[in-house]
């Protein structure tokens with residue numbers, strides 16, 4: 001099974017960004033540990049992060065026929081992006097939505113997701129462990 005991990009805006013700052021909310025694991029450690037975890041399960045994981053909506057959309061298009069599914073933390077685009085929703089609808093790529101923090105314990109503008117209702121599943125508020133659980137869910 002081939003999977004793609006997408007992290008959206010500001011997740012490149014993991015480790016130093018609001019550590020009380022997002023923890024101390026950096027994105028590069030998360031990506032390398034998750035890639036190793038995938039290999040241990042005979043899965044192949046590609047990792048991508050961008051702060052730009054159009055790059056996330058183009059990456060979903062480019063991977064549409066190359067992977068079996070996507071694990072995505074869309075960051076703040078979760079709450080704004082009809083375009084990322086349309087990319088998943090257009091490619092029919094199955095995806096799991098992950099949020100490190102419990103968005104429902106936070107500001108009300110974080111309670112709306114343009115992706116959750118079309119996701120295979122959502123893992124919210126369990127810290128970076130959510131990414132590993134998403135991988136397990138695809139295996």
Ligand code: DQA
Nearest residue numbers: 010073075076099100101110
């Ligand atoms: C986040 C939650 C979003 O509301 C926020 O904009 C993020 C990170 C999370 O992982 O908890 O950037 O997706």
